[in-house]
Amino acid sequence: MATLLHTLKSHSSDVNCCSFSATTLASCSGDKSIRLWSLDTFQELSISPLLGHAYYVHWVRFSPFGTILASCSTDGKVILWDARTGETLAVLQHPSRGIIRVCEFSPNSEMLLTGGADSVVCLWNVQTKKMMRTFEGHDNVITACVFTPESSFVVSACASGDLRIWDALYGQVKPLYFDPECHDLGVSGLAISPTFGSADPNAEINNDRRAYLLASCGGDNLVKLWDLIVFPACKTKVRCSLPGHTAKVMSVSFSSDGSVLASGAVDKIVIVWDPLEGKMLYTLEDHSRYVTTVTFSPDGRYLASGSNDRTVKVWRLHTAGEFATAPLLTETGTASTSLEATAPQLQNLLLEWSVNDVCDWLKALGLEDYQSSFRDNQIDGQELQALNTDTLVNDLGVKALGHRQKILRGIQTIREKGNGAIPTDDGIPDEYLCPITRELMKDPVIAADGYSYERSSIEAWVRGNKSSPMTNSPLVHANLTPNRSLKMIIQRLYNL
Structure with a gap:
């Protein structure tokens, strides 16, 4: 003991x-x-x-x-x-x-x-x-x-x-x-x-x-x-x-x-x-x-x-x-x-999502290529929470392991949000976290390397670095594009 x-x-x-x-x-x-x-x-x-x-x-x-x-x-x-x-x-x-x-x-x-x-x-x-x-x-x-x-x-x-x-x-x-x-x-x-x-x-x-x-x-x-x-x-x-x-x-x-x-x-x-x-x-x-x-x-x-x-x-x-x-x-x-007292109990957050909401969520994850498949199969929030590896591969065409990981981690995050979970680093998908600070993004922007960052963090980074914090390749320009889809999903999940 x-x-x-x-x-x-x-x-x-x-x-x-x-x-x-x-x-x-x-x-x-x-x-x-x-x-x-x-x-x-x-x-x-x-x-x-x-x-x-x-x-x-x-x-x-x-x-x-x-x-x-x-x-x-x-x-x-x-x-x-x-x-x-x-x-x-x-x-x-x-x-x-x-x-x-x-x-x-x-x-x-x-x-x-x-x-x-x-x-x-x-x-x-x-x-x-x-x-x-x-x-x-x-x-x-x-x-x-x-x-x-x-x-x-x-x-x-x-x-x-x-x-x-x-x-x-x-x-x-x-x-x-x-x-x-x-x-x-x-x-x-x-x-x-x-x-x-x-x-x-x-x-x-x-x-x-x-x-x-x-x-x-x-x-x-x-x-x-x-x-x-x-x-x-x-x-x-x-x-x-x-x-x-x-x-x-x-x-x-x-x-x-x-x-x-x-x-x-x-x-x-x-x-x-x-x-x-x-x-x-x-x-x-x-x-x-x-x-x-x-x-x-x-x-x-x-x-x-x-x-x-x-x-x-x-x-x-x-x-x-x-x-x-x-x-x-x-x-x-x-x-x-016993583990019984801490087993997660699925709440109704996902049940409120429409097919369009699910497709917007896929876009925020950078997986917009699967939107048509999810839309054709009428995957709304209720169906989303029932997805597993076999369904993603065989019915929805998500062949890439990394893409399946993003989807399943994202579903787990929404479930935990329904349980009142507080957003933290490793408990939520990396796509919602600034790669520099590892904090939930409030104003995500897309940099020249294609990655999304918290605006203030990437602006501070480029003042002392001319390369990408993710790839180390040179940042070919300093333009930052607001990632509105990602911002909308984060706000919906975490009431920001």
Whole structure:
């Protein structure tokens, strides 16, 4: 079981990621800051907050020895901080200078992975602060990347749902393995067990086969467990899927001994799993908005969860023998072990939409090519809420996976709006968020690169940059065209 110990409330925007060292908890936020907390007292450290990013901070990670902290941001920068003093050690950027979404240290502390909106994974030498190589092949934003426990291989995934395995040591830049459909609606997180299979410190290394346990999560509301085989040939094989969340799963994390797995999702719930048995142990239900990140402390005593409710919650984990039967005790003393209370209940917002409303909505998503198909099939709001992948492909001709993702994510957003959900970053389609600030757009405009931005944000961007924040290609002109269709849809959904 787990008991809620602390609720940390210093951030003024969404908490996007958390990371533990042996002595410190770090969190990062849309408020452009990284905050550091003592594990002895859970008081904020004197060097906190760390302020070096100009925009939304997406990810933060301690090095394995806890001496360096890495963070990455919409500003296209990865900052390496001295974890003891808070001083900046280095600022790294992809060649494209695009948005960076994720960063991860190798278990041996020698390398750093970064991935972002340019669909590229970069491998850095931590000591020299120089780029070693890039891994290119993904066709969408990199959302997750991890090293295998012996630091020899890299696993990466993107918003399109594909997964790739790469060689981290010997200069091979082509993927060693490619799974095009790891998760049907995009991958949100990856984690590898530090103790399973060849990662077991007591295991005899079998030269004929090296295998690990990989966890993934995504927009299909699932956590999946995989056999990750890296020798004699790289491949993955699904062990099981773990149903339990009722919305997009944002993050997965293994405990330091590999005995438990945690996941956090848009349904506001943290689920703790037994990864070897493939079963749910219990749920943690104290966040009021989407759970964006989960992570365990190195000693296994604590689990931290961050949320769009702007808080970090620190949970005290108890003995494994209590996991299967003990209820969660929250700060109010409420016991909770069931998912029933948080399952979304569909409201009537969609039922009010006409066929024309649906077609206007498709145009705002940039999917106007499908308007005639939806109109011919009389897809109004009631029919829209019943759509699934098979119907989109076979009846409406939406063959492209990315287009299906946009439609299904958009439907989920409208449902959550019907439940009184507050619009936040990862809980709504990217099409409604400014790519620079990751905030809901109120005055969307189309720039020369074809992307829509909040007017004030893109105007501020071009004052210091002559290239697109999404493609890094030169902006051929400075004209901004109002995106009235998108503005109308956002106003209708969020009463702006």
